[in-house]
Amino acid sequence: MFQTTLKKPVQCSGVGLHSGKMVTMTMRPAEENSGINFYVTTPQGSQRLTPRPELVIATGLATTIGNGSASVSTVEHLLASIRGLGVDNLRIDAHGGELPIMDGSAAPFVLLIKSAGIRRQNALRRILRVKKKFTHSSGDKSISVEPYAGFLVKYTIDFAHPRIGVQKMSLELTPESFGEVARARTFGFLREVEALYARGLALGGSLDNSVVLDESDVVNPDGLRYPDEFVRHKILDFIGDMAMLDLPLQGRFTVSCSGHALNNQFLRLLNENRDIYLEEVSLGGAAALRKPASAPEGGKVRALPDSLAAGV
Ligand SMILES: [Zn+2]
Numbered sequence: 001m002f003q004t005t006l007k008k009p010v011q012c013s014g015v016g017l018h019s020g021k022m023v024t025m026t027m028r029p030a031e032e033n034s035g036i037n038f039y040v041t042t043p044q045g046s047q048r049l050t051p052r053p054e055l056v057i058a059t060g061l062a063t064t065i066g067n068g069s070a071s072v073s074t075v076e077h078l079l080a081s082i083r084g085l086g087v088d089n090l091r092i093d094a095h096g097g098e099l100p101i102m103d104g105s106a107a108p109f110v111l112l113i114k115s116a117g118i119r120r121q122n123a124l125r126r127i128l129r130v131k132k133k134f135t136h137s138s139g140d141k142s143i144s145v146e147p148y149a150g151f152l153v154k155y156t157i158d159f160a161h162p163r164i165g166v167q168k169m170s171l172e173l174t175p176e177s178f179g180e181v182a183r184a185r186t187f188g189f190l191r192e193v194e195a196l197y198a199r200g201l202a203l204g205g206s207l208d209n210s211v212v213l214d215e216s217d218v219v220n221p222d223g224l225r226y227p228d229e230f231v232r233h234k235i236l237d238f239i240g241d242m243a244m245l246d247l248p249l250q251g252r253f254t255v256s257c258s259g260h261a262l263n264n265q266f267l268r269l270l271n272e273n274r275d276i277y278l279e280e281v282s283l284g285g286a287a288a289l290r291k292p293a294s295a296p297e298g299g300k301v302r303a304l305p306d307s308l309a310a311g312v
Contacts, residue, residue: 001125001283003088005029007117012108014100017062017074020203023096025078027116030089032123035246036082039093040070046093051079051244053267059260061202062098063241073098076260080240081109083248084178087118088125104185104209106236110178124284130251131279136266141257143266148252151242155235155255161189163218167231173239181239183225184232187211190219238263245271247280 009028016023030037038049047070049055058064062074072094082090084106102108135144151173158166171177188205190212196202211229212219226232234255241263242249258266270277 003032003121003123003125004086004118005031005089005121006087006113007119010112010116012100012102012112014102014108015204015209016096016098017101017202017204017209018098019096021096023094023098023100025095025099026093027112028091028093029119030091032089032121033126034089034091036079036087036090036243037092038065038072038075039091040072040097041095042069044069050246051075052246053244053264053271056244056264059264061196062101063260063264064098065244071097074101075099076237076240077102077104077106078109078240079243080236081106081113081178081182083239083243084173084182085110085113085118085175086248087113088248089121101186101204101209104211105233106178106182106240110182124282125248126280126282127248127250128245128274128278129281130249130270130277132277134270134273134277136262136269138262138265141259141262142255143258143262144254145251145270148250151239151248151250151253153235153238153253153255155231155238155253156257157231157234158257159230161213162216163213163224164230167228169228169231169235171235178239181232181236184229184236185209185211185225186233187213187230190214234258242267249278250281 006027006029009026011024011026013022013024036051039046040049049065049067049070049072051065055065055067056063057066063076064071064073065075078099130145130147133146135142154170156168171180188210193205193212207220218224237260238255241260244267
């Protein structure tokens with residue numbers, strides 16, 4: 001299996017969730033083995049920002065990655081689309097500090113990537129395969145991963161709301177199956193949305209880019225895109241959050257009631273202990289690029305910094 005990039009540059013503009021202002025994003029083809037890189041406008045000029053679990057600096061309203069003076073927010077749905085469609089190498093120029101929220105789903109990004117076209121490159125695809133079971137939990141939220149040749153996620157949510165309740169879904173991720181979650185939109189509760197507006201946050205949030213629920217029902221006049229749109233969106237977010245590594249991750253994930261913060265904690269721990277849990281594999285057949293296992297089996301998992309351990 002070979003690495004891929006886009007055939008040509010593509011651009012989109014739209015409202016930023018945080019600022020409410022128009023922001024623009026351009027995706028460009030990138031060379032083999034360069035991975036996914038953002039180029040963010042800063043007062044010092046354009047600065048490269050490569051997604052990594054430890055560069056996730058906020059997960060509240062949307063996922064933000066940052067390093068020094070450069071940051072970019074609302075990256076999760078684009079990163080999910082890139083992984084979902086199997087694009088390995090890409091340059092993303094972002095102006096305005098955040099990506100456009102579009103309709104709150106990944107569907108506009110899928111359309112954009114497909115309109116550019118995906119081009120096969122000459123180097124073999126490299127992935128990170130889970131080689132040992134790893135579980136991380138916090139209260140009633142948990143994520144567990146086991147070795148698996150592919151990306152399979154079984155997700156359960158349980159919200160005490162009449163329109164949500166318990167929802168379960170399994171997805172074996174392929175460019176085709178990604179369509180089952182790509183259209184599912186971000187959701188939030190009216191009381192939380194009103195609190196955000198009162199604090200001058202989420203200025204770009206509206207019923208055009210999120211599903212909003214009051215105490216008993218969905219507020220959006222057009223209702224839901226799927227009865228289980230909520231768990232579908234959680235899987236979409238999970239795919240995006242797991243795309244923060246340098247290479248695509250493979251494993252069988254069992255996720256219960258997680259969100260961006262726990263997803264990020266899980267990925268940080270997995271990555272900080274990658275000698276124990278991950279192996280780099282080239283998807284070309286026999287040649288596996290195994291790293292020497294420098295940590296002993298059952299080695300200790302490094303603790304999280306306090307600032308993240310408290311995340312919701
Ligand atoms: Zn989302």
